[in-house]
Amino acid sequence: MLNTILSLFLLAGPSASNYDRIVTTIEQIAAQNPGTTKLLTIGISDKGIPIQALQIGNGPVNTLVVATHHGNEYGSTAVAMGVADALAKKPVDGQTVFVVPVLNTGGYNQNNRYESNLNSSFDPNRDYPGPCVSGQSYNLKSTKSLADFIEQKNIVTSATLHTFWPAVVYPWGISTSDLSTPNDAQFLKLTKAATEESHYQVGNNTEVLYPADGTFEDYAYWKHGVWSLLFELGFSHTPDQTAVKNMIDANIPGIRRFLEQAPTTRAAQHGFSGKCETRLLQRMWLE
Ligand SMILES: [Zn+2]
Numbered sequence: 098m099l100n101t102i103l104s105l106f107l108l109a110g111p112s113a114s115n116y117d118r119i120v121t122t123i124e125q126i127a128a129q130n131p132g133t134t135k136l137l138t139i140g141i142s143d144k145g146i147p148i149q150a151l152q153i154g155n156g157p158v159n160t161l162v163v164a165t166h167h168g169n170e171y172g173s174t175a176v177a178m179g180v181a182d183a184l185a186k187k188p189v190d191g192q193t194v195f196v197v198p199v200l201n202t203g204g205y206n207q208n209n210r211y212e213s214n215l216n217s218s219f220d221p222n223r224d225y226p227g228p229c230v231s232g233q234s235y236n237l238k239s240t241k242s243l244a245d246f247i248e249q250k251n252i253v254t255s256a257t258l259h260t261f262w263p264a265v266v267y268p269w270g271i272s273t274s275d276l277s278t279p280n281d282a283q284f285l286k287l288t289k290a291a292t293e294e295s296h297y298q299v300g301n302n303t304e305v306l307y308p309a310d311g312t313f314e315d316y317a318y319w320k321h322g323v324w325s326l327l328f329e330l331g332f333s334h335t336p337d338q339t340a341v342k343n344m345i346d347a348n349i350p351g352i353r354r355f356l357e358q359a360p361t362t363r364a365a366q367h368g369f370s371g372k373c374e375t376r377l378l379q380r381m382w383l384e
Contacts, residue, residue: 098126099345102178106171106341116202120149122178123198127151130185139197140242143214146202148239150195151181154188158361159250162352163197163243164258166222166313168204168212172336172344173258173328179345180352189356195250200239212237222259223309225316229271229373234311247317254324254359255317256291256352260336262306262329263297265351268318270302270327271310272378275371277301278318280364288326290358291351302327308377322363326355 105118127134135152142148164170164177177198184194199205201212201221211218214237224240235241247255267284269276278284281301288299298305302314306329317323331344 098129098182099179101125102175102182102345103338103342105178106175107338116146116199116205119174119178119198119205123149123151123181126182126185133188134185139246140238142202143212143238144203148197148200148202148242150197151185153181153184153194153196154192156189156191156193158192159252160189160192160194160254160356160359161197161247161252162194162256162258163200163313165199165205166201166257167210167220167259168201168206169208169210169334170260171205171208172260172331172334172341174198174205175341176258176330176344176348176352179349183349183353189353191361192356194356195246195252197243200243202239212239214238222313223311225311225313226320227271227310227312227315228319228369229273229310229375231375240313243313244316247321247323252317252321252323253361253363254356255314256326256328256355257314258328258330260329261331261333263295263332264305264329265291265297265299266302266305266327266329268302268315268325269369270306270308270312270315271369271373272308272375273371273373274377276303279366283360284324284326287324287355287359291326291328291355293354294350295347310375310378318364318367319369322365322367324359324364328352
């Protein structure tokens, strides 16, 4: 199945971006692993495309791997597909893992970071509520669908996958200087567990990357206390097939270990009581 997945990403760029082929491959993974998997749809995008997910395992703790908020980041799609295949063969004990390989289906088909509703185009990973968000959230059906899904399923742990900058980071990533949370030690331990093979950089989101408001990773923690990590994978937005294979191989064990080692209940303390400083939102967003 890894070769089938890699064949989806044979050519970098727009030719790698066809959501129908991703759906066909998820269906193949499900067909090969009927005892451990189930296909489901988490919602319908503004373009009318069903957003597919694969449910893997049947344990009592529900966890999530979601990729491709940014439609051009097909390396993240590849890693999510690799995770789905690996977990379908050997589920995580005690868990039901939901893998969403592409959230931004419209952007994926156009090799475009952004996603459009009927009127305008939005960055899906700036479309969630958050402690420092001032504008309107949920302009997109995809982001609202995912937010509803983590609430309905009581998701406890979440990995959101992007490209590119080799780093795995934890909240807060919002526009503040008050970056610490009561869970920093636990989060740091989990990022280290997630990067034993990849040797990616770990740490606080804003310190390693840059502040951004309205992201999924911060929303999940802030709203629900989800153990939420952001994986910025690899070294390019346009990895060739060898680079895609390396990203899959380097990150599957760490993503599994993160899911295995995260607490089995949501964080009790997850509110934000610091000060928002939107002047910090100056750097160009790249990842
Ligand atoms: Zn991204």
